[in-house]
Amino acid sequence: MPREEGEAGLTDEQHAALVGLLDEMGPIAEELGARFRAGGHELALVGGPVRDALLGREVHDLDLTTDAVPQRILELVEDWADAVWTIGIDFGTVGLRKDGQQLEITTYRSESYDPESRKPEVSYGTSLRQDLVRRDFSVNAMAVRLPEGEFVDPFSGLADMRAGRLRTPGAPRDSFGDDPLRILRAVRFAAQLGFDLAPELTEAASDMAERLSIVSAERVRDGLSKLLLSPDPRRGVELMVEIGAAWYALPEIPKLRLEIDEHHRHKDVYEHSLTVLDQAIELERERGFAPDLVLRLAALLHDVGKPKTRSYEPGGRVTFHHHEVVGASMTKKRLSALRFSKDTVADVSKLVSLHLRFHGYGKGEWTDSAVRRYARDAGHLLQRLHVLTRADCTTRNRRKAAALARAYDDIEDRIERLAREEELNKVRPDLDGNEIQEVLGISPGPMVGKAWRYLLELRLEHGPMSKEDAAAELRKWAEEHGG
Template identity: 80%
Template sequence: MSNTAFPGESQDPRTTEAAQGPVPASGSGPEPTGEQPLTGEQRAAIAELLGSIDTIADELGRRFAANGHELAIVGGPVRDALLGREVHDIDLTTDAVPQRILETVEGWADAVWTVGIDFGTVGLRKGGYQLEITTYRSEAYQPKSRKPEVSYGDSLYEDLVRRDFTVNAMASRLPGNAFADPFGGLADLAGRRLRTPGRPEDSFSDDPLRIMRAVRFAAQLGFTLAPEVKEAAAGMADRLKIVSAERIRDELVKLMLSPDPRTGVELMVELGVAQYVLPEIPKLRLEIDEHHRHKDVYEHSLTVLDQAMELERERGMQPDLVLRLAALLHDVGKPKTRAFEDGGRVTFHHHEVVGASMSKNRLSALRFPKDVVADVSKLVALHLRFHGYGKGEWTDSAVRRYARDAGPLLQRLHVLTRADCTTRNRRKAAALARAYDDIERRIERLEQEEELNSIRPDLNGNEIQEILGIGPGPLIGKAWRFLLELRLENGPMGREAAAEELRRWAEKHAD
């Protein structure tokens, strides 16, 4: 183990400065020069991060040092502390191999788990804190491999130089709290830009998923990509084909739940990344929307996503993955259904049905959970239903069916349908808003009167058998569905009236 400080490393960040500066490609020139001091606010942020687990961190650092090993808090926790974001997980790195990590924490940690040990990671809990310790490492994909090969390193510097971006390549050594920033992460953090510690081509070759991570950080943290990072990402986007669908999905989920998913989606399209993640989205460009001729379908879809998020906030909802995916994908069926009619009119008949199928296929390919796939595709299928409402001509029966078909997705459908109005015609927008206000009021009234969310026929299966004098069989199911339709059409009928209708129906269907 070496305790030699390298460029960008200082002693206790609460009282000293950190050297930093641009880094050349690995092995291509002298190590970084130039200094920029930590501000008092930055020193306080690191102090707060360390102070929150001060006793535990110091104890753990001393245990590793006593065994001849290094230990440092690294990456995301350091970055988030400096950004003033809440830190949820504490990640540490060490030159100790996993077996030595286990030996070092034995008898000290309250609990230990080894689910990530094949990748050099040991998890532990101590005094209410959850920590992950990972051996210095680098990951690299072989040209046709879908899983990275992990190799262990010998120094913190080599571990940091292999990390994805400079803002994630900062560390605080334990014990002693020496702050390490050899690649100018602090300056990039202040400039809200993403650079890689070495050449971006090398970084993206080591792990192509970092291309998606760059896009996600743009949406999540409001960072811009340095020109060389954008160029490398665009030139290497096809390398995403070797990354597992699950890893891509996880990055996409974080992007969609970020404060600015629109920026992430636009960047994916600009860099050619969307072609390997959501290829349906770039195909929306230049497709004329028949309701909103001033926007193409791509721009319209992004606006719907923005408006759905605004309605989330107004209604006190948490960021909703299903709703946001449905907003982004609701019109993906339009390119396949576009048709030109006389007079220059463009139509997209049944695009909601085609889009629902396409959404289901794409999200399934990305290994989304089945309930997410089903809910998103159902919202896409239902997003046009309201447009038949007109000025309130729907009967109570039609309103009941609308609510029943949406089921537990009804509130999301309310938001999606409202968000789908992007017309610049204020009169038309106001009319649509009034109409949807009306249908929501009617649904609320019917729910209060009839427990709309749990609509059932006036007779259950046992009562159907008793009235018709028959045993279990297919006819019972048919009768139940008939009575459900009556219930939706007429509202509550009562047992006697329902029984009479059932007998009339049975006379025609007894055979």
């Protein structure tokens, strides 16, 4: 691989990183590059894998680009690849697997949005430089030609990488006009890589944020998900709000900036929500969790119901009664509109609705039955609820914070003890549906469900009982209800 000269040239370490990337690909890089060259075509490793190798990050995806059109790509790899798939062929991409490695090869292209269209129009290009200039950022517009291994950086991506700066290869207004989702990609890369946005990029993003309204909900959802799963999502959210993109992606968040939190007078609700997000991520790490989209969405959105429930009390106190209920409904509506999965929508909404439940715990006055209900209502979300509730404590009063932490330690200990004693997460009534019908002498119907729920309440209130005692309680209940 030739060494680049000049101020923006590769360092020895970066040169070695690219050599190492090609070595990891093994003979695939040379064999595939030679095939395309023999067929009269160019081939280059491009974008993410080159950027990540130069940054010393782990490389996950192998993306390549070529002047060969998709049908020609298929011809060139047909008798060489172990498997080929064409799911992205309409956008010029052919996927393949060789010796256990997956690659995607995309024809040089330029894509743009019609002002009224939600889908990009794709046309093929003829040169590597033309392909690189249409890419989102200069740090993603670097390539390594195959098979010779020549490093190509026509838009100073290496210099921008060293400066920790995001800049577009061409004019940022042209880039965002081609694909408005790049505005969200900019804030995501800032969060993911710790880069700053170039001033001209920030200005263009702010002026053109409204263009995000033509991007499909699914693409916005994917962009938000990647942002929230980045190492520093707070930075991305703040940038998204700062440039106005949040109004078109997650408008509930900028609305929080004007709301005062009655529990945290030193912060507005927006700042409080970002702090909760930070603290939830820290607790994730402490507890050994993988980055959790459901938890992070819940942390960010847990107080979105406050703007609609704000009320002024005598003495100037501001309250937000039932904001968790309103917030859960708003969360469900927003995440559904963004086409998140039903499970994600349900889980995030439930966490929002439950995030205040613990504050009734006080100094441990809850009975065991109340603790059982808390755990049972949380269900499979219990560990996430533990994290969210702890993260929601942002008070600067050390004594109050310590008291809350002790109280939550106590409830977690009690839940664990009860779970050991009676397998809390599997709590069921002491009689099943068939046994209820036999005891009461009834057929399947609504009465069986009512009886089942009554027995469940008994179980939660008093713990397990014998079938004989359960049957006796059931008969007594049935008599009182006209059975």
